[in-house]
Amino acid sequence: MTRATVVGSGPNGLAAAVALARAGYDVTVLEAAKTFGGGIRTAQLTLHGFRHDVCSAVHPAALTSEFFRAFGLHERIGWVVPDASYAQPLDGGRAAVAWRDIDRTAAELGPDGRAWLAMLRPLARHIEGVLDFTGNQLLRVPQDPRAALRFGLRALEAGTRLGHRTFRTAEADALLSGVLAHANTPLPSLASAAAGLMLAALAHAPGGWAYPIGGAQAIADALAADLHAHGGRIETGHRVRDLATLDWGDPAAGDLLLLDTSPRLALTHPDVPERYARAVRGYRYGHAAAKVDFALEGPVPWANPDVHRSPTVHLGGTRAEVEASENTVARGEVSDRPYVLAVQPSVLDPSRAPAGKAVLWAYMHVPHGSRLDPTEHITRQIERFAPGFRDRILATHAVPASRREAENPAEIGGDVLGGDFTLWQAVRRPVVSTAPWRTPMKGVYLASSATPPGPGVNGMAGWHAARTALRDAGEPARLTDLF
DSSP, rough: EEEEEEESSSSSHHHHHHHHHHHOOOEEESSSSSOOGGGOEEEEOOOOOOESSSOOOOOOTTTTTTHHHHHHHHHHHHOOOOOEEEEEEEEGGGGGEESHHHHHHHHHHHHHHHHHHHHHHHHHHHHHHHHHHSOSSSSSSSSOOOHHHHHHHHHHHTTTTTGGGTTOOOHHHHHHHHHHGOOOOOSHHHHHHHHHHHHHHHHTTTOOEETTTTTTTHHHHHHEEEHHHHTTTEOSSOOOOGGOOOOOHHHGOOOOOOEOOOOGGGGGGGTTHHHHHHHHHTTOOOOEEEEEEEEESOOOSSSSGGGGOOOOOEEESSSSHHHHHHHHHHTOOOOOOOEEEOOOOOOOOOOGSTHHHEEEEEEEOOOTOOOOOHOOOOOOHHHSTTOOGGGEEEEEEOOHHHHHHHHHHHSGGGGTSSSOOHHHHHHHHSSSSSTTTOSSTTTTOOOOOTTTTOOSSHHHHHHHHHHHHHHHEEEEOHHHHHH
């Protein structure tokens, strides 16, 4: 039987492994950590009974992913689909909420309701076209050109100073800026607008910003179960540092090697051409994330009651404050009032903590490789909008950016997005090609978030890599052929 070796067991690596196992390959997944899942692991990081997501926590693209829909992920595990996709508290007990119901969101935004609808309703209504455009290599003709054009025009607005004139109220401005800041890049910018508008559109789509009951590990477990059912295996504690010493089979016989890793690992292949090596060496990694997990005595005491209803909370204050924080990081510094992305999964999933207790997941953006312990910065920013929060902390677990790469080799310098998120690197990810998952080395493919469509728990980079490999082997396959 023809072999396929997948290095890395994140969502993309497992998606590629599942696809190839179903296509008839003998699949082995090699994972450096002691447990599989990569960015979708869940562990007791603080106290017994508190289940924390190690990397990603909320998955806006999971239920709309072409691969996961074919796989039937929504049926294989339980999901929480909140009415409130995300919230942005402001000083004085004010807050803006992006409800899954876009009309409710618009009504609460008052004088900015019509502008919010004009920006996001067409994208949410045509979410399939938006995802086709953003979920593939950009050097192609989109299936829905009108949706792609609408998306591009809105990104031009939100990604430039023109966007400062879109809304009149601090609430609407803050609500948009909080989601644009996910890209961890200077604000405003076209790259942040593209990433943020896709997320904001998903917030008003039927699946909203869903997350799995019990933690992100449920996604990894479902993929692993399917892989095992089709003869595949996962070997943990196996860190691959050099492809020249890895026995992955014979490419001349059709054996495959897929890398759900940093593309830099491909440079250890003995036959890598210098031109390709130069291109990969020129691929840049961006700013980083420093994360804290909290075990809490009870729910976060938000000053605004609506924030209690939203699992995802963007902390940073006004649009001007969020932009200042992100631009401070872009200058290589740490903001005293950082933008913090927080997730409180136990508000709708009591399985995550002992009865009456709560878990909180939070990270802030920091410069590449920063050694800062983010605990106090994040605690202070939460306390700003939730007085009394500090008194509810039972235990914390902090991971500075400088430690992230040691725990996950794909997170270079603590970059959790798989590469600097710029407009140029959206096209060049990690090389300029209509099939960037393919490398010049026979049988070797890239299957990580450093390839299109980039970051996000959707399995699409892994599926694109597997599909490209199957096509090159003369075995073209569609998802409907495999599932």
